[in-house]
Amino acid sequence: MRHLTSRTTRRRVVGSLTAALLCAAGLAGPAAAQATGGASDTGGTSDVSDTGSANGTAGTGGANLPGDLALTPPMGFNNWNSTHCRAEFDEAMVKGIADLFVEKGLKEAGYQYVNLDDCWALPERDANGKLVPDPKRFPGGIKAVADYVHAKGLKLGIYTSAGTKTCSDIGFPGALGHEVSDARQFADWGVDYLKYDNCNNQGVDAKKRYVAMRDALKATGRPIVYSICEWGENKPWEWAADVGHLWRTTGDISDTWSSMLSIMKQNLPLAKHAGPGHWNDPDMLEVGNGGMTDTEYRTHFSMWSIMAAPLLIGSDLRKATPETFEIIGNEEVIAVDQDPLGKQGDVLSSEGGRWVVAKEMKDGSRAVALFNETGTAQSIATTAKAVGLPAADGYTLRDLWKHKSYNTAGGISATVPAHGTVLLRVSADGKWAKNPPAVELGLEGAPLVEAGKPARLTSKVTNLGRTPAQKVSTTFTGPSGWRIKATSPSTAASLPTDKSLSTKWTVTAPRGAAPGAYDLTLKTGYRSPGGARADSVLPLTAHVVVAPPAGNSAVSDLPWMSTVNGWGPVEKDTSNGESAAGDGKPLTIGGAVFAKGLGVHADSAVEYYTGASCEKLTARVGVDDEKDPKGTVTFEIWADGKKAASTGVLTNADAAQGISADVSGAQVVRLVVTDGGDGRDSDHADWAEPVLSC
Structure with missing residues (x-):
């Protein structure tokens, strides 16, 4: 674990300074580990040499791993995202999670590991150099918890760090220099999974540290899944396939859309490195922790599944909502993650934040994620041929969130809500004709509404199926008091393949409606040639907006439409x-x-809504001084989806720079800050004195 705030920097600085002092004293590598890794606790010797792998030479095949394990991505629970080191992380919680795995059907769905993260131990080893479970948190000890979990038909995981201390602020004993004895303790307790973190590592080479624990685990004779958590700093996907069963590819996730999106983008390009027994790990799930919407959590779960990522629940299931259980318990989505072929999905396209990711499945079908990164509904399309399916008269298209099957002539398309994902399974199985045709339901024009003034929008229903869609009828509804009226036909007797029904609408919010987001629903119903009823529903978000005043306005005084931020909320x-x-x-x-x-x-x-009435946006921009000198960011101004200005990469060393953009005619202006290409650590950025001229 690590964080984007000053804690991360502090840990790295401490580790670097310690390593530098050791080098100055003539110590390096394993000797440095012995000098600072708590070796004196065990009589001044280091376990690293006991493993026979102090030189860090990794093996060349799966035989070097501790057991023939993790042939599909591990599934289970880890407490860190919901509890950190708070007192609620204890024996009762762990047993309660195991109980819920059974009671809620999660065990049956494939979840099996109940994993303890940091803070389970006392801050010091005992007189014999052994780890001591915290008696307040775990009065019965770790073995008793393992026995309870095993009695449920589940498995127990534990945590430590490849350093002198773990990652929490308290700093519990790490395993550097104690690999053999700690691995032996874990095995004796009945541990089935080890998460091995990266803090306080004293600058010892990553391969040496992680190979040492690999060999120590293997020497115990117990099958233990080995999770390498060095945050992707040393590109473990290039060397760890015979060192661990999974390896973190990124820094820690947090319960925000921006964090999840950033991590997803870092993990997606690594598809070729994943496979049975060796997985890319973009960190644990945040589903249910409250920082994202259910739509965003479904995207989170969908994308982790198509990336063949480990599915480790990070929310306290004792407090989980039915919606959370519905997401994490979706067995059709889980089947995408757990497919025995073991392929990670490949990115086919991502233009304009409209992502198509396809994953080959063992039965010859393809899982296809249509993911919308943007803040407005988008049409995202591909074809059966593009995702790798053979030519066929028709295809079966299964919507894994709606749990419904359709037929398609080869087109794969959907209008996807903001931050949403449509997850499909498409096959050339010859059974397509028994299903109704797939249709795409979409909306032309952004639903931006000034109170009391009609906005004009157009809906479109397109038949993607091999068979015609018959008796098509479209409805459009909104909140109480809103007036939505069709001004052109909203029905059609029949729509052949690739034909569409377009309907014009006026949408009017009540006078006095407060600025903000409101839910609208667009729906079409139709019949297959055999008479079976089908429907398609598109949830939409309308924004009641207020045009900015004439003249120059401080942007921070204006109401924004939406915000996304990488750490905490946007501040005015x-x-x-x-x-x-x-x-x-x-x-x-x-x-x-x-x-x-x-x-x-x-x-x-x-x-911000600018209503086509503004001409220019100016600001002074830069990295805020409150962070350590390592932030790197790029400032961008976008007007109606087109980049109007950019600064290039700025750092803490740069003084405030000016940025100016022509936004004439734009309905929406977006102020964007990206991470400069090196991750988001310490990237606090300021839009200083931003002025909108209208």
């Missing part, structure tokens, strides 16, 4: 601060203080 007239709202400081770039503006953290986006 202060820096980003930490994760809580209102914890920022004065906006400061290169020592210069600014009274007005926005404090953000990459990756971030703030959208």
Whole structure:
């Protein structure tokens, strides 16, 4: 585990300084580990040499791994995302999660590991150099918890770090220099899974550290899944296939859309490195922790599954909603993740934030994710041929969230809600004719509505099926008090393949409706040639907007339409601060203080309605001084989906720079900050004195 805030920097600095001092004293590598790894606790010797792998030479095949394990991505639970080191992480919680795995059908769905993260131990080893479980958290000890979990037909996981201390602020004993004795303890307790972190590693080569624990685990004779958690810093996908069963490819996830999206983008290009027994790990699931919408959580779960990622539940299931259980318990989506062929999905396209990711399945079908990164509904399309299916008269298209099957002539297309994912399984199985035709239901025009003024929108129903869609009827509904009226035909007797029904609508929000987001629903019903009823529903978000006043306005004084931020909320007239709202400081770039503006953290986006009445947006921008000198960001101004201005990469060393964009005619202006290409750590950024001229 690690974080995007100052804790990460502090740990790295401490580790680097310690390593530098050891080098100055003539110590390096395993000797350094012995000098600082707590070796004196066990009489001054290091377990690294006992494993026979202190030189760090990795083996060349799966025989080097501790057991023939993880042939599909591990599934289970880990407490860290929901509890961290809080007192609620204890024996009762772990047993309660095991109980719920059985009671809620999660065990039957494939979840089996109940994993303990940091803070399970006392801060010091005992007189014999052994790890000691915290008696307040685990009064019966770890073996008793393992026995309870095993009695449920489940498995237990545990955590430590490949350093002198673990990653929590308290710093519990790490395993560097104690690999053999710690692995033996884990095996004796009945542990089935080890997460091995990366803090306080004293600069010892990553391969040496992780190979040492691999060999120690193998020497116990117990089959233990080995999870390498070195955050992708040393590109483990290039060397760890015979060292661990899975390896983290990124820093820690947090319960935000921006964090999940950033991690997904880092993990997607690594598809060729994944397979049975060796998996890319983009970190644990946040589903149910409350920081994202259910739509975003379905995307999270869909994309982790098509990436063949480990599925480790990170929410406290004792408090989970029915919606959370519905997402994590979707066996059709889980089957995509757990497919025995073991392929990670490949990105076929991603233009404009419209992603198509396809995964080959063992039965010859393809799982296809149509993922919408953007803040408005988007049509995303591909074909059966493009995803790798053979030519056929028709195809069966299964929607894995709707649990419904359709036929298609070869087109694979859907209008996907903002931040949503349509997850499909498409096959040339010859059984397509028994299903109704697939249709795409979409909306032309952004649903931006000024209160009391009619907005004009057009819906479109397109038949993708090999068979015609008959008796087609479209409806459009909104909140109480809204007036939505069709001004052209909303029905059609029949739609052949690739034909569409377009309907014009006026949408009027009540006078006095407050600015903000409102739910609309577009729906079409139809029949197959055999008379079977089918429907398609598209949830939409309309924004009641207010045109900015004439003249120059401070952007931070205007109401925004939406925000996405990489760490905590976007702040008005202060820096980003930490994760809580209102914890920022004065906006400061290169020592210069600014009274007005926005404090953000990459990756971030703030959208404003400009109503085609503004001409120019200007600002002073830079990395805020509140962070250590390692932030790298790029500022961008977008007008109606087109980039209008960009700064290039800026760092803490740069003074505030000017940025200006022509936004003439744009309905929506978006202020974007990206991470500069090196991850989001310390990327606190300021839009200082942003002014919109209208």
